[in-house]
Amino acid sequence: MALEIRPLSEAMGAEVTGADFSKPLDAADVEALNQAFLDHHLLCLRGKPLSARELLDVACYFGTPHAETTRSHWVDGVPEISKLVSTYEKPEDKPADPRMNRRTGWHTDHSFKEIPPKATLLHGHEIPSSAGHTRFCNAERAYADLPEATKQRLEGLQAVHSYDTMRTPARAIARTAEEVAETPDVVHPLIRTHSETGRKTIYFNSNRTDRIVGLERAESDELLDAIHEHMTQPQYRYDHEWRVGDIVVWDNCSLVHSVNVDYPIGEPRIHLRTLIEGTRPI
Numbered sequence: 001m002a003l004e005i006r007p008l009s010e011a012m013g014a015e016v017t018g019a020d021f022s023k024p025l026d027a028a029d030v031e032a033l034n035q036a037f038l039d040h041h042l043l044c045l046r047g048k049p050l051s052a053r054e055l056l057d058v059a060c061y062f063g064t065p066h067a068e069t070t071r072s073h074w075v076d077g078v079p080e081i082s083k084l085v086s087t088y089e090k091p092e093d094k095p096a097d098p099r100m101n102r103r104t105g106w107h108t109d110h111s112f113k114e115i116p117p118k119a120t121l122l123h124g125h126e127i128p129s130s131a132g133h134t135r136f137c138n139a140e141r142a143y144a145d146l147p148e149a150t151k152q153r154l155e156g157l158q159a160v161h162s163y164d165t166m167r168t169p170a171r172a173i174a175r176t177a178e179e180v181a182e183t184p185d186v187v188h189p190l191i192r193t194h195s196e197t198g199r200k201t202i203y204f205n206s207n208r209t210d211r212i213v214g215l216e217r218a219e220s221d222e223l224l225d226a227i228h229e230h231m232t233q234p235q236y237r238y239d240h241e242w243r244v245g246d247i248v249v250w251d252n253c254s255l256v257h258s259v260n261v262d263y264p265i266g267e268p269r270i271h272l273r274t275l276i277e278g279t280r281p282i
């Protein structure tokens with residue numbers, strides 16, 4: 001089967017059509033998908049809604065999916081697939097200030113972990129009639145555009161990633177004492193090298209990156225604010241307008257993402273998600 005792969009935007013991303021993703025792909029197609037993933041950082045596989053089991057097969061083309069520990073999150077008994085319901089059931093669910101919804105913050109998934117996921121796969125099952133886009137910025141390109149002197153200044157800096165940081169207005173969900181013990185602060189390089197392409201990128205998460213090791217708070221905040229502003233400029237950005245059946249898979253090393261949370265109250269917004277195992281950031 002001939003996959004068709006077309007760029008989605010100047011900044012990143014490619015659309016993949018020409019296959020029925022509920023059926024197995026041959027090895028050549030899987031290789032083509034993985035090469036396109038490295039080239040474009042994000043792929044949108046167009047198709048129809050898949051079951052958890054079918055989605056798991058697609059996720060395995062990109063690596064090893066994580067199993068969720070919480071059984072209540074499993075979909076159809078598949079530990080690797082979670083159901084994410086982001087519907088506003090009632091008016092109180094939707095904050096007046098979108099910044100109070102943590103999904104609006106530019107982030108890379110699970111950077112509070114020592115070994116964060118390589119990729120996230122999100123599959124649209126029910127999509128509201130407006131807004132609700134997932135927005136992405138290309139941190140690898142933002143890094144490449146930095147002046148040489150700035151690159152040298154950032155080289156070797158280490159950043160503390162916390163489960164929550166007071167740098168962002170919305171608080172993370174409360175953790176039990178056991179969960180707090182399981183989520184200590186971790187340190188990652190601010191400039192990270194992609195494990196497969198060897199290209200450098202800025203590894204920053206506005207919801208979790210708390211400070212730069214060895215800098216005073218004010219100096220650290222100033223530097224992180226400047227990075228945040230630089231990497232979220234329009235030339236690095238692609239907004240994904242969801243269609244039912246889309247499978248969007250993105251690279252958590254080279255991209256940050258956020259959600260346009262201004263979608264209508266009472267309209268279902270439901271995705272299936274899986275995370276693909278990564279490597280320790282270096």
Ligand SMILES: [Fe+2]
Pocket residue numbers: 107108109257
């Ligand atoms: Fe996310």
